[in-house]
Amino acid sequence: MASLHALFGGTFDPIHYGHLKTVQALAQEVSLHQVTLLPNNVPPHRPQPEASAAQRVAMVRLAIADRPLFNLDTRELERQTPSYTVETLEQLRAERGTHQPLAFIIGQDSLLSLHKWHRWQQLMDLCHLLVCQRPGYARAMPTPALQEWLEQHQTADASALHQQPAGLIWLADTPLVPVSATDIRRRRHQGLSCEDLLPPAVIDYINHQGLYTK
Ligand SMILES: Nc1ncnc2c1ncn2[C@@H]1O[C@H](COP(=O)(O)OP(=O)(O)OP(=O)(O)O)[C@@H](O)[C@H]1O
Numbered sequence: 001m002a003s004l005h006a007l008f009g010g011t012f013d014p015i016h017y018g019h020l021k022t023v024q025a026l027a028q029e030v031s032l033h034q035v036t037l038l039p040n041n042v043p044p045h046r047p048q049p050e051a052s053a054a055q056r057v058a059m060v061r062l063a064i065a066d067r068p069l070f071n072l073d074t075r076e077l078e079r080q081t082p083s084y085t086v087e088t089l090e091q092l093r094a095e096r097g098t099h100q101p102l103a104f105i106i107g108q109d110s111l112l113s114l115h116k117w118h119r120w121q122q123l124m125d126l127c128h129l130l131v132c133q134r135p136g137y138a139r140a141m142p143t144p145a146l147q148e149w150l151e152q153h154q155t156a157d158a159s160a161l162h163q164q165p166a167g168l169i170w171l172a173d174t175p176l177v178p179v180s181a182t183d184i185r186r187r188r189h190q191g192l193s194c195e196d197l198l199p200p201a202v203i204d205y206i207n208h209q210g211l212y213t214k
């Protein structure tokens, strides 16, 4: 059986410790050896990023340079269409075959709005979902039907994630990291320090590029 391949999609405008520290803890929790960061191009359902795609990728590269858990897949940046996760996963599934266990990592905020994603119900045919806790977001789904859907897929058996190719949801017990890219951009616009919120190499890059100041 091939080992579980975990992907972590995001806008990463910029990448920060809320991404890196939670996913490092998740990797320990469910024994992930490699996590592939998947920066999106045209993010669905949100305003367009302030940093360019090239700048967001450069920041991801700097953030993971000394973190061997992570690698980078830029495939979504090569499509000019919206980065629908279901389409990316279909592509990966075609490449990896039907038996390969695949997981997509999201934060709790993304889980709560998953039912708004393009063809969201097909996601579970393609991957597992690994959900990191995030401060300030409810644990319960917004409707009873969505809560029932969650409970149907939820597992407390981490080894099942490595044995089944798709279809399970893991609600992780990761530490709450109170950092968001929105807050970092706002702090920069207000001229406040962002130390301790993201890696120093990324802060240096942001300063050098004059990002999030206009
Ligand atoms: N502090 C955090 N804790 C747990 N998950 C997080 C955290 N920050 C982001 N995530 C998750 O990482 C993924 C990518 O997030 P994204 O790049 O949009 O960062 P963000 O901080 O939410 O950005 P923004 O504030 O611009 O919306 C999403 O699934 C999101 O839920």
Ligand SMILES: O=C(O)c1ccc[n+]([C@@H]2O[C@H](COP(=O)([O-])O)[C@@H](O)[C@H]2O)c1
Binding pocket: 008, 009, 010, 011, 012, 038, 040, 043, 044, 045, 046, 083, 084, 085, 086, 110, 116, 117, 118
């Ligand atoms: O496929 C969709 O409809 C969809 C809707 C919202 C978000 N996503 C993906 O979810 C990941 C996190 O999104 P975001 O906006 O929180 O950075 C990222 O990979 C997005 O492309 C995907």
